[in-house]
Amino acid sequence: MVVVQEADFDLAVEYQKLTENNAQDGAVVTFIGRVRDFNQGQGVTGLTLEHYPGMTEKALKGIEQKAKERWPINRVTIIHRVGSLKICDQIVFVGISSPHRESAFAATEFIMDYLKNDAPFWKKETTKQGCHWVEAQQKDKDALKKW
Amino acid sequence: MNIQVxxxxxxxxxxxxxxxxxxxPSESVTVSEVxxxxxxxxxxxxxxxxDGHVLMAVNHDLVVESFSVEDGDEVAFFPPVTGG
Known part of the structure; x- marks a missing residue:
């Protein structure tokens, strides 16, 4: 399941969706990305997330599909927020259920690594000095090499 | 042909x-021609x-410059992504 929304999400609610009526999956892995107060050398007070409606959903569904082809995972939830966010706000959620933990851990990391490179979101940070677009980082590109 | 960019x-x-x-005027062009x-x-x-870092998409899929664009297609150009 892929959701792009302005609204916040609730870990407990998402965990419930991954586990209810699900006796086959012994492992559930969840990841949450948050807005931090310091990035690329500057104090951050908030950020705005722009995206490409339509392509964003298609790219995330494609990443979910690739993960499902690679690992025996059953339920997958990807939620990404857009719009204005404050420090400590949640940005992204990935949750996966699987019979075994190895697949759930690996697929969660795989989805985040591909999301960072292929899903059309852009962060514009607000600092005391003004606004700036976040620069893409080589380390995120390099992360794909392990897959 | 007309395309949206x-x-x-x-x-x-x-x-x-x-x-x-x-x-x-032609029925098809490459992204490079766009x-x-x-x-x-x-x-x-x-x-x-x-800028060599600019990414390109046609109809919501990432493509390379040689990709062919046809009437009614949606082409997009954007910087490297920074979500997550």
């Missing part, structure tokens, strides 16, 4: 344009689109 994030700001329609047509709009367009 979209721009996002810092590229949209630099160009002062989020979306436009382009017409070509880029050339846009570059002829002025030096800011030429310089911004010449």
């Amino acid at each position: 979209k721009f996002f994030a810092q590229l949209k700001e630099k160009l002062g344009c989020g979306e436009l329609t382009l017409s070509f 880029k050339s047509a846009l570059s002829s709009k002025g030096s800011v367009w030429q310089k911004s689109l010449a």
Whole structure:
């Protein structure tokens, strides 16, 4: 399941969706990305997330599909927020259920690594000095090499 | 043929344009030819689109410059993504 929304999400609610009526999956892995107060050398007070409606959903569904082809995972939830966010706000959620933990851990990391490179979101940070677009980082590109 | 072209994030700001329609006399062009047509709009367009980091998509899929674009397609240009 892929959701792009302005609204916040609730870990407990998402965990419930991954586990209810699900006796086959012994492992559930969840990841949450948050807005931090310091990035690329500057104090951050908030950020705005722009995206490409339509392509964003298609790219995330494609990443979910690739993960499902690679690992025996059953339920997958990807939620990404857009719009204005404050420090400590949640940005992204990935949750996966699987019979075994190895697949759930690996697929969660795989989805985040591909999301960072292929899903059309852009962060514009607000600092005391003004606004700036976040620069893409080589380390995120390099992360794909392990897959 | 007519195509829709979209721009996002810092590229949209630099160009002062989020979306436009382009017409070509031929039935199909490459993304590279779309880029050339846009570059002829002025030096800011030429310089911004010449940046090798600019990503391209056709109908919501990432593509390379040799990809073929047809009537009614949606083409997008944007900087490297920074979500997550």
